[in-house]
Amino acid sequence: MGDFTVDIRKKARSVDMDKCTGCGxxxxxxxxxxxxxxxxxxxxTRSAIYTPFAQAIPNVPxxxxxxxxxxxxxxxxxxxxxxxxxxxxxxxxxEIVTEKYGAIVVATGFDTIKLDRYDEYAYSQSKDVIxxxxxxxxxxxxxxxxxxxxxxxxxxxxxxxxxxxxxxxxCADDRGKSYCSKICCMYTAKHAMLIRDKYPDVNVTVFxxxxxxxxxxxxEFYRRAVEQYGVNYIKGQVGKVIPQPDGRLLVQGVDLLxxxxxxxxxxxxxxxxxxxPNPDVRKIATMLTASIDTNNFLTEAHAKLxxxxxxxxxxxxxGVCQGPKDIPETVAQAGxxxxxAIGLLAKDKLLTNPCTAQSDELxxxxxxxxxxVCPYGAITxxxxxxxxxxxxxxxxxxxxxxxxxxxxxACTVACPSGAMDLQGFSNRQIIAExxxxxx
Amino acid sequence: MKYSYYPGCTLRNxxxxxxxxxxxxxxxxxxxxxxxxxxxxxxxxxPLGTDEIATKLSSVRALNAAxxxxxxxxxxxxxxxxxxxxxxxxxxxxxxxxxxxxNYMQLDTPYAGETNVLHYLEVLRDRVGFDKLxxxxxxxxxxxKIGAYYGCLLLRPGKILAFDDPENPVIMExxxxxxxxxxxxxxxxxxxxxxxxxxxxKELSENLCEKIVDSAAGFGAxxxxxxxxxxxxxLNKKTDxxxxxxxxxELLAEALGVKEEVDDR
Numbered sequence: 083m084g085d086f087t088v089d090i091r092k093k094a095r096s097v098d099m100d101k102c103t104g105c106g107x108x109x110x111x112x113x114x115x116x117x118x119x120x121x122x123x124x125x126x127t128r129s130a131i132y133t134p135f136a137q138a139i140p141n142v143p144x145x146x147x148x149x150x151x152x153x154x155x156x157x158x159x160x161x162x163x164x165x166x167x168x169x170x171x172x173x174x175x176x177e178i179v180t181e182k183y184g185a186i187v188v189a190t191g192f193d194t195i196k197l198d199r200y201d202e203y204a205y206s207q208s209k210d211v212i213x214x215x216x217x218x219x220x221x222x223x224x225x226x227x228x229x230x231x232x233x234x235x236x237x238x239x240x241x242x243x244x245x246x247x248x249x250x251x252x253c254a255d256d257r258g259k260s261y262c263s264k265i266c267c268m269y270t271a272k273h274a275m276l277i278r279d280k281y282p283d284v285n286v287t288v289f290x291x292x293x294x295x296x297x298x299x300x301x302e303f304y305r306r307a308v309e310q311y312g313v314n315y316i317k318g319q320v321g322k323v324i325p326q327p328d329g330r331l332l333v334q335g336v337d338l339l340x341x342x343x344x345x346x347x348x349x350x351x352x353x354x355x356x357x358x359p360n361p362d363v364r365k366i367a368t369m370l371t372a373s374i375d376t377n378n379f380l381t382e383a384h385a386k387l388x389x390x391x392x393x394x395x396x397x398x399x400x401g402v403c404q405g406p407k408d409i410p411e412t413v414a415q416a417g418x419x420x421x422x423a424i425g426l427l428a429k430d431k432l433l434t435n436p437c438t439a440q441s442d443e444l445x446x447x448x449x450x451x452x453x454x455v456c457p458y459g460a461i462t463x464x465x466x467x468x469x470x471x472x473x474x475x476x477x478x479x480x481x482x483x484x485x486x487x488x489x490x491x492a493c494t495v496a497c498p499s500g501a502m503d504l505q506g507f508s509n510r511q512i513i514a515e516x517x518x519x520x521x
Numbered sequence: 522m523k524y525s526y527y528p529g530c531t532l533r534n535x536x537x538x539x540x541x542x543x544x545x546x547x548x549x550x551x552x553x554x555x556x557x558x559x560x561x562x563x564x565x566x567x568p569l570g571t572d573e574i575a576t577k578l579s580s581v582r583a584l585n586a587a588x589x590x591x592x593x594x595x596x597x598x599x600x601x602x603x604x605x606x607x608x609x610x611x612x613x614x615x616x617x618x619x620x621x622x623x624n625y626m627q628l629d630t631p632y633a634g635e636t637n638v639l640h641y642l643e644v645l646r647d648r649v650g651f652d653k654l655x656x657x658x659x660x661x662x663x664x665x666k667i668g669a670y671y672g673c674l675l676l677r678p679g680k681i682l683a684f685d686d687p688e689n690p691v692i693m694e695x696x697x698x699x700x701x702x703x704x705x706x707x708x709x710x711x712x713x714x715x716x717x718x719x720x721x722x723k724e725l726s727e728n729l730c731e732k733i734v735d736s737a738a739g740f741g742a743x744x745x746x747x748x749x750x751x752x753x754x755x756l757n758k759k760t761d762x763x764x765x766x767x768x769x770x771e772l773l774a775e776a777l778g779v780k781e782e783v784d785d786r
Contacts, residue, residue, distance in 0.1 A: 201689030204708065324708040327739025 083432060083485035084184035084396040094174040096145035097131075101169035104141035108161035108170070109133070117149040119226075122219045125234070126226035131161050136224055145172075185396050185423035186370065188380060189416065190363050192402035194355040195250045199257040203249065203353055204323040209235040210331060211323055211351045214245075214266070217273055231281060233350055235329060240349030243277060244333045245270050245288040246320045250356030252291060259356045261377065264406040266354035267294045271307040273352065278311040287314040287346060289335055297408070316344070323351050359403055371459040372397050379405050390418045394458050395486050398423055437506050438487035439494060441480040443468050445501035448478030452493035452502050460486035461493060522648065524639070525587035525594045526554035529601035530562045536598065536750035541786070542770035543597045543641055545779040550649050550657060554595060557586045563604040566717070574621045580608035581622050585632045597641040597770065599749035603674040603682065606638045610681045640675065640684065642692055642748065642769070651699040659778040661701025667772070668705040668742030668764075669693030670733065672752045673713040687711060693746065696769065700776040705742040709733040714755040730759035738764055746772060 112129035119128040121135040130149040133141060151158035152172060162170040194215060197205040205211045210233045212220070223229035232239055247266055250258035267290070274286045293315065295301040307313045320335040326347075333346045359378040367374040372392040373381040380403050383391045391398055398419035401412040426432075441452070443466065453461040460483045467476050480502070482493075494502045494509070503509060532540035547554050561579035568576040583605060587594040596602040611618045613634025623631040639647070645654055671690055679687040690711060694704035712733060715726025734756065737745055745760075746769040747753050756766045774780040 199686075201686060206689065207706070207708070322708075324736075327736070 083483070084426065086183045086186055086396065088181050088183055088186075090179045090181065092177040092179055094147075094176050095142065096147070096150075096170065096172055096174050097142055098169040098171050098174075099140060099142050101167045102142045102165075103167050103169075104143075105166075106133075106143075107164055107166075109143055111160055111164055113158065113160060114149050114151050117146060122226050123213070123216045125216060125219055142169075145170075184427045185398060187398045187400050187416075187419045187423060188363075188366065188370070188372065188392070188403050189400040189419075190360050190366060190403045192357045192359055192406075193361075195258065195358050197249070197353070197355060200249060200353075202322045203246065203320070203351070204325055204331070205353065208323070208325045208331060208351075209233070210240075210329075210349065211353065213353050213355050214269060214273060215355075217352050218269075221273070221276060231277060231284070238349070239281070239284075241284060242346070242348045243284055243286045243350050243352065244320075244331075244346060244348040245274060245286070245352045245354065246323075246333075247288065247290045247354045248319070248356075249353040251354075253356070259358060259377065261406060262294065263354075263357045264294070265357070265408045268297070268300060268303065268408065270352075270354050271304045271313070274313040275307050275311045278307075278313060285314065286311075287316060287348075289316050289318055289320050289333075291317075291319060297410075318344075357402060357406055363403055370394060370397050371457065373457060379403065390415050390422055393488065395488075396426065432485055434485055435489050437489040437504055438484040439482045439489065439491070439502055439504055440484075441482060441497075442501045442503065443477070443479045444470055445499050446477075446479040446497075447499050447501070448480065449498065451496045451498060452480055455492045455496045457490065457492065458486050458488055460484075460488075522552040523555055523592060524552060524644070525583075525590055525592040525636075526556045527560055527563075527583050527594060527596050527601060527605065528556065529596070529598040531600075531750040532598055536753070536768070539597060539748075539750065539768040539770055541783045542768065542774035542780065545783045546770060546773045546777050549777045549779055550645075550654065552644065552649065555590070555592070557583055557594075560586075563601045565600050565604070567604045567607045571617075574618065574625065577608045577611065577618065577622060578625065580605045581612060581626060581632060584609055584612070584634075584636045584638070585626070585628060587636045588632060593637045593639050595639050595641060595644055597748065599640075599672060599674040599747075600751060602638070602640045602748075607678075607681055609634050609636060609638050640748070642675075642696060643684065645696060645699075645773075646692055651695050654696075655699045655701075658699070658701055658776045660776050662772060662776055663701050665702040666705050666741055666743045667697045667702045668707055668737035668740070668745045669697060669710055669769075670714075670737070670745045670747045670752060670756065670766070671711045672747065672749050673711065673716075674749060676711055693769065696773075697746070700772060702772075705737065705740050707736045707740040707742065709736040714752045716751055716755075719755050719758070726755050727759055730755050734760050734764055 108131050109129045112131050114130040116127055117130060118124035119126050131143050131145045133143045147153040194213060203211060219225040220227050220231060221229060247270055251263040253259055270288055274288060277284055277286055293304055295304045308315055316337050318336040318338040320333055322334045324332040324334060326332055331348045331351055333348050333351060335344055337344050363378055364374060367380060372394045375381055380392060380399050382389045382399060382404055383393045400416040400419040448463060461480050463478050464481050465476050466479050467474060489504055491504050494504055500509060528540050544554055560583050563580055564576050584594060596605060612622065612632060619633055645651065671693060675684050676682060676687040676690060685692045694706065697704040709732055713729060714733065715729045719726035742764065745756060745764060745766045747766060748769055753766055760766060774783055
């Protein structure tokens with residue numbers, strides 16, 4: 083159990099971490115400033131040598147080789163000339179670090195869904211239709227507009243804002259996700275209040291299916307948005323956002339409580355897009371033999387009793403890679419995962435379920451059928467000398483790692499020669515039980 | 522390349538232009554439209570009644586005729602395309618309809634949705650290719666700002682029609698570009714014109730068309746193109762000639778230099 087050998091690719095930073103003082107001069111002087119800033123969701127640009135965001139740790143920049151003039155054409159080298167610490171190193175190469183670990187915590191996080199299947203909201207057609215994450219950057223003092231709420235099309239301050247919730251979440255068809263993204267109701271209430279607080283003359287309307295506020299003080303927070311800040315909540319979905327020739331947006335929706343179609347002019351529309359696990363997580367799950375569901379969320383060992391562990395021993399889960407959750411829940415799960423990992427590593431001996439699989443070395447023909455079906459990666463093969471009724475020979479036989487085996491029995495069914503048995507539930511024992519009942 | 526061709530009744534009278542220009546352009550582009558013998562009206566509206574089979578049979582006959590020739594079936598009218606494509610989907614996927622239609626038809630080999638139904642625009646995009654079309658244009662429609670009006674029948678239901686993204690289609694815009702003109706994207710291009718409701722509740726359809734035309738004009742379109750005779754009828758009543766509405770095949774014929782030849786007939 084545990085005993086992972088991990089190859090870690092340490093990407094070339096092109097900056098010497100020990101020499102760099104983090105003064106930021108190179109980023110200021112870098113002549114290549116056209117790359118879209120990932121942290122600001124592509125709403126503005128960054129230099130080719132950059133730190134991902136202001137509070138990044140360590141505060142050492144990295145050179146984005148695809149956009150660096152030095153790497154593209156061989157000329158420039160300005161950052162190297164001006165760096166007083168002499169920290170720029172264009173020759174740095176990727177490094178593979180191999181380490182051994184006893185436990186792995188998966189915390190691969192999430193992304194928001196792409197909106198290309200939701201063109202009725204006109205995200206691709208109008209710059210003034212934005213996602214909540216983009217609004218978050220716009221409202222941030224270090225963001226692309228220095229914290230001023232303005233339309234991205236013409237820079238004018240909006241007067242009417244419309245928020246649309248559940249874009250891609252709780253979606254009945256296959257365009258979106260069947261699940262509730264869980265965090266959108268709360269951050270939309272937060273955004274609505276922020277805007278009403280900072281710009282009291284801006285009207286804010288929120289279209290929702292349900293407002294879901296299960297959490298300590300959450301409902302009070304939402305009530306405050308409605309009662310104290312005068313945010314206009316409308317129960318109903320939006321069918322279409324229609325860009326008008328004058329640049330405004332016409333939001334066509336329904337008010338279910340009033341049973342009326344409504345059309346609302348807006349200057350900006352904010353979409354609460356569904357969240358989904360990083361699509362690359364499937365590769366990681368395969369690498370770790372950790373189980374994963376159809377939505378690409380990693381599966382916990384038990385929905386109620388073992389929510390921070392993967393069924394594969396030594397693998398722990400933390401954050402949205404396991405299911406949609408907000409910050410306090412993520413912090414709680416991360417803490418629990420860390421404690422579980424420590425609990426595993428601190429013991430000299432491990433207690434496990436005794437009902438594990440075992441192969442009969444005289445019957446096993448080494449065909450690999452069991453290893454292929456084992457969901458926990460608990461079966462390996464070894465060349466072993468056996469004494470088969472006086473015949474001594476070396477055979478390839480299956481060996482079950484009893485610390486990893488969870489006793490699911492998949493291998494016992496897959497084994498064509500009947501060599502694999504669950505201890506305490508062997509084929510002979512079960513047949514004997516059946517015989518006794520039928521007598 | 523030879524295709525089976527289903528023109529539809531409207532293209533025999535009111536929308537004759539849609540048909541004539543389509544055939545003339547096909548000849549220039551190097552594909553042949555072989556009209557199905559003794560085709561019957563598709564009914565104009567896809568029958569939603571699940572227990573009703575008779576109204577789907579004319580489509581099945583056309584589909585089977587194409588199957589027997591081993592050809593793909595090409596349509597040009599949006600309404601016919603919609604009806605035939607949806608009936609074909611029923612024949613492929615709905616066992617009850619397939620069984621009952623085949624029981625009625627008494628064909629030598631039962632029909633089970635084998636024919637591939639293509640709209641004329643899909644032939645241009647997927648078989649001819651808009652690049653090739655661009656090469657064949659002799660009279661590019663330079664400087665014209667054209668709004669594509671899709672309407673609803675070509676796009677929805679999106680999964681069955683599988684024509685283009687129902688919320689943000691691009692095929693007609695690409696077509697306009699291939700003809701050398703400038704497409705005008707406006708948000709009402711995939712909204713309904715009201716269809717047959719214009720016979721019963723004139724005002725409703727007029728309101729819908731007004732929005733479509735105003736939006737197109739607001740975004741700078743000089744003209745609209747459509748593939749649907751009914752859309753043409755409804756839109757024309759509203760535009761009063763301020764923004765002319767053309768069949769897409771008319772502009773195609775014009776760009777390919779065969780329009781006058783057709784008009785002189």
